[in-house]
Amino acid sequence: MPAHLSLVLGSQEPRRRGPVRPAVTIAVQLGGYFKGHPPHGGRLEQEERAVGNGAKEPNQMGRAFAYVILGGGVAAGYAALEFVRLRTDGAAGELCIISDEAVAPYERPALSKGYLFPEGAARLPAFHTCVGANDQLLTADWYKEHGIELILGTKVTSVDVRRKTLDTSTGETISYATLIVATGAQPLKLEEIGGNGSDAENVCYLRNIEDADKLVRVMRSCPGGDAVVIGGGYIGMECAAALVANNIKVTIVFPGKHCMENLFTPKIAEFYENYYASKGVTFIKGTVVSSLEISSGKVTTAILRDGRRLPADMVVVGIGARANTELFQGKLAMEKRGIKVNEQMRTSDASVYAVGDVAAFPVKLLGGEVRRLEHVDCARRTARHAVAAALDPSGATGDIDYLPFFYSRVFALSWRFYGDNAGEAVHFGDLGFSASSPSTPKFGAIWVSAGRIAGAFLEGGSPEEYEAIAHAVRRGTAVPDVAVLARQGLAFIVREGRSGAARSRSGGLCGCGNTPSYAWHATVGVAAAVSIAAFAYWYGWKAPYLAKRDS
Numbered sequence: 001m002p003a004h005l006s007l008v009l010g011s012q013e014p015r016r017r018g019p020v021r022p023a024v025t026i027a028v029q030l031g032g033y034f035k036g037h038p039p040h041g042g043r044l045e046q047e048e049r050a051v052g053n054g055a056k057e058p059n060q061m062g063r064a065f066a067y068v069i070l071g072g073g074v075a076a077g078y079a080a081l082e083f084v085r086l087r088t089d090g091a092a093g094e095l096c097i098i099s100d101e102a103v104a105p106y107e108r109p110a111l112s113k114g115y116l117f118p119e120g121a122a123r124l125p126a127f128h129t130c131v132g133a134n135d136q137l138l139t140a141d142w143y144k145e146h147g148i149e150l151i152l153g154t155k156v157t158s159v160d161v162r163r164k165t166l167d168t169s170t171g172e173t174i175s176y177a178t179l180i181v182a183t184g185a186q187p188l189k190l191e192e193i194g195g196n197g198s199d200a201e202n203v204c205y206l207r208n209i210e211d212a213d214k215l216v217r218v219m220r221s222c223p224g225g226d227a228v229v230i231g232g233g234y235i236g237m238e239c240a241a242a243l244v245a246n247n248i249k250v251t252i253v254f255p256g257k258h259c260m261e262n263l264f265t266p267k268i269a270e271f272y273e274n275y276y277a278s279k280g281v282t283f284i285k286g287t288v289v290s291s292l293e294i295s296s297g298k299v300t301t302a303i304l305r306d307g308r309r310l311p312a313d314m315v316v317v318g319i320g321a322r323a324n325t326e327l328f329q330g331k332l333a334m335e336k337r338g339i340k341v342n343e344q345m346r347t348s349d350a351s352v353y354a355v356g357d358v359a360a361f362p363v364k365l366l367g368g369e370v371r372r373l374e375h376v377d378c379a380r381r382t383a384r385h386a387v388a389a390a391l392d393p394s395g396a397t398g399d400i401d402y403l404p405f406f407y408s409r410v411f412a413l414s415w416r417f418y419g420d421n422a423g424e425a426v427h428f429g430d431l432g433f434s435a436s437s438p439s440t441p442k443f444g445a446i447w448v449s450a451g452r453i454a455g456a457f458l459e460g461g462s463p464e465e466y467e468a469i470a471h472a473v474r475r476g477t478a479v480p481d482v483a484v485l486a487r488q489g490l491a492f493i494v495r496e497g498r499s500g501a502a503r504s505r506s507g508g509l510c511g512c513g514n515t516p517s518y519a520w521h522a523t524v525g526v527a528a529a530v531s532i533a534a535f536a537y538w539y540g541w542k543a544p545y546l547a548k549r550d551s
Contacts, residue, residue, distance in 0.1 A: 062173040065094040065149070067390065068166065070156060071182035071324075072099020074108055074376050075356035075383040077129025077138050079180055082387040084146050096149045096174070098156055098166065101208060104140045107132040109376050111212040112235065113409065116219070116242035124209070133380060159327045161349045178351050178390050181339060182383065183324035185357040185374060187211075190230070190292075190317060197292035200299045202314040206235055207321075215239070218314045219246045225313030226251070228302040230289050232259040234408065235318025237272070241410040243316070244279050251282040251310055253289055253302070263406065263417060265425045265445055268457065272413070274433040279411060284308075321374060323358045336360040338372040343399030345386035353390055355382040364401045365474065366420055377405045403474050404455075412439055415459040416466050419473040423449030426482060428489025429459075446485060446493055452476040456493055465490070468497030475500045 067083070069076045076097050083095055099105070107127045114122030125139050136142070143150050155169040159179075166174045187205040189198045197203050202222075204215040219242075227243050229236045232254035240250045252259070258269035273283055284304070292315065293301040302310040323338045333340040333348035338360035345353045345361060356379035360372040381402055388397040407416040429443025444458040453476060456469045477496045479485050485492050 062165070062175055063096075064175040065096040066177045067095045067180065068174065068176040068178070069095070069097045069180045069182055070159075070166065070327075071184055071356075071358075072097060072101045072103075072105050072150075072152065073182060073184045073356065073379065074105065074129060074132070075182040075184070075379040077105030078133070078380045079182065079355065079383040079387050080105070080143065080146075080148055081130050081136060081138060082384045083148070083391070086388060086391050094149070095147070096151060096176075097143070098151045098154055098168070098174070100153065100155045102153045103128075103209060104138060104143060104150060104152070105129045106209070107376070108207075111206055111209070112238040112242065115212045116216065116239075116246070118246050121216075130380075132376065156327060159331065161328070161331045161352055164351060176351075179353070180383075180386055180390065181328065181347070181352060181354040181358060182356050182379075183327070183358050184379075185321035185323045187235075187317065188320045188322055190289075190319070193288075193319065195289065195291065197294060197299055197315070198317075200292065200294050200297060200315070202298045202312075203292070204314065204316045206239060206316070206318070215316070219243065219248060222313035223247050225249070226311045227314045227316060228253060228289065228310050228312045229316045229318065230254070230302075231318035231320070232256060232261070232283075232285075233318055233320070234260075236316070237276075237410060238408060239316045239318060240276065240281055241279075244281065244411075248314070249280060251284060252276075253284045253287065253304065253310075255286060255288050257285060259283070263421060263457075265421075265427070267427055267431050268443075268445060268459075271431045271433050271441075271443070271459075272410075275411065275413065278433070278435065284310075321357070323372065325358060334360075335370050336372040340370065344389040344395065344397070345382055345400065346389065350393075353386040355379065355386045361400065361402075363404065364399065365403060365476075371404070373402075373404055375406055377407075378402065403470060405470075413441075413459060414461075415444075415457060416461065416469075417455065417457045418470050419447070419453070419455030420449075421447050421455050421457075423447045423454050424482065426486050426489075428486070442490070444490065446489070448479050448482055448485065451480070452478055453493065453496075458490070465494055468494040468501065470497070471501040472497035 069079055076099065080095065080097060097105070103124060105128065106124060107129055109132065110122050110127040114127070125137065128138050131137050140150060151168075156166045157169055158167045159165070164176050164179070166176070168174065187207050189205075190196060191198055202218050204218055205211050206215060224247055227248045227250050229240050229243070229250055229252045232252055236252055236254065237259060240252055243250045258264060258266055259273055260269060264272070277283070287305050289302045290305045291303045292299045292312070293303065299312050299315050302312045302315060304310065325334060325337070325339055328339055331349070332352060338358050339347055339354040341347050341354050341359050341361045343362055345355055345359060347354050357372070357374045359382055360370050361382065362368040363371045382400065385397065385400045403418060404420060405416070405418055425445045425447050427443070427445045430437075430441065431443050440460050442458075442460040444456065446453055447455040453472055456473050458465065458469055461469070472493045477493070477500065
């Protein structure tokens with residue numbers, strides 16, 4: 001066995017003590033403990049762990065790592081890849097990922113798209129991270145090869161940030177020098193808003209592989225049946241499209257005036273609602289499902305607040321999510337219902353970072369306003385930034401400068417949004433929908449605040465148009481006359497964005513690192529057991545009901 005490799009199998013294997021060396025220890029272990037190294041070199045005796053007052057206390061069962069990532073979602077995978085890339089010198093230390101899921105990190109957006117296809121559905125290992133950003137496919141073997149320990153199917157039950165320890169559901173105490181919190185979020189349950197029925201056999205949520213598997217089983221059990229979708233946001237709209245593709249009749253119920261109310265203007269929402277209606281989807285707005293009638297463990301009827309009764313062979317719930325902060329309440333500073341971090345993604349405890357859905361961080365584009373952005377692009381980018389900062393705590397990595405970015409694909413439609421939907425919305429293009437509308441419509445809106453472009457939405461754009469819009473929003477392009485913007489619309493923002501991008505390049509600057517990762521790039525650096533064509537299909541590029549969207 002090479003000197004730099006430590007492989008431990010079985011809980012009673014004798015401990016091995018090797019020399020200090022610039023390598024990451026691989027630990028594949030079914031129990032027990034092993035010798036490792038602390039983050040700055042030297043040996044760390046696992047059976048004696050230093051505590052705050054310098055004393056030692058027994059810790060016979062635990063393992064210690066220089067870095068621990070808590071959570072196994074998108075952010076965890078991208079953080080791991082960034083660790084490997086930045087640690088090219090083989091610096092001493094260990095990295096561990098602890099996840100309550102049974103599989104290595106994967107691209108969650110696939111669950112509401114390719115995973116639900118009626119034919120040729122996506123399945124792991126094809127969409128492990130980091131294929132969503134046209135990067136490597138990180139299977140469990142990849143982590144093993146790079147000396148990263150995956151502790152899967154394991155919950156962390158408590159955290160002591162002072163002592164830098166994590167207690168797990170297996171009874172083990174794991175210590176760390178630096179912790180990256182990537183615990184993500186969990187779906188809000190019906191019971192949290194006064195409803196019932198979450199445990200029914202045909203009530204589905206969508207957050208992880210287990211949820212997606214249940215949704216697939218339920219869909220297949222009721223072909224041609226009736227589905228009630230509760231919620232008109234991302235999950236509701238994307239799942240509704242998937243249900244239609246699986247030959248299920250869909251009714252969407254939500255209390256707002258229109259779908260995607262936190263992002264869409266009424267005009268934009270009207271287009272999508274009419275498009276969905278052309279596919280047979282019914283919208284019931286301005287009310288809620290007050291209760292579900294259940295018989296023999298299954299929902300049969302959804303009862304609305306106004307008394308209407310909807311037949312239901314299945315129910316899909318998408319009413320929002322709650323950041324998983326429970327382990328850190330009273331231990332780290334909180335804001336916006338998440339863990340507050342600074343521009344380095346560092347929390348109120350210098351040894352703890354937070355990324356992805358759980359992190360509330362200052363958005364430079366918005367004047368430093370703290371936001372918590374629940375989106376895959378944000379998870380990827382905050383994870384990378386946190387790793388860079390953690391490996392170089394001097395601050396040389398700079399502050400995060402994130403461009404808020406959202407996107408979706410449904411049916412043959414594809415939209416993207418950049419920035420902030422604040423100020424006056426100026427629409428452009430043909431937002432009217434009819435049977436004679438083009439199959440690939442192009443329209444959108446530009447938000448103007450204090451005389452500058454604050455945000456932009458575009459349906460049906462090209463990669464070049466999206467890139468130009470991103471540059472224009474990031475620059476805060478001036479709008480001297482809103483009337484001119486209204487007349488020129490897309491042409492105005494694309495022209496200004498391209499001009500700004502050209503000036504950045506001529507000045508030796510590159511905005512590439514600040515623009516979102518796109519899944520429509522021509523090449524995908526993936527070594528997988530699937531072809532690029534199959535991957536593209538699974539992610540919706542040629543799908544009958546999903547068009548382009550970053551993974």
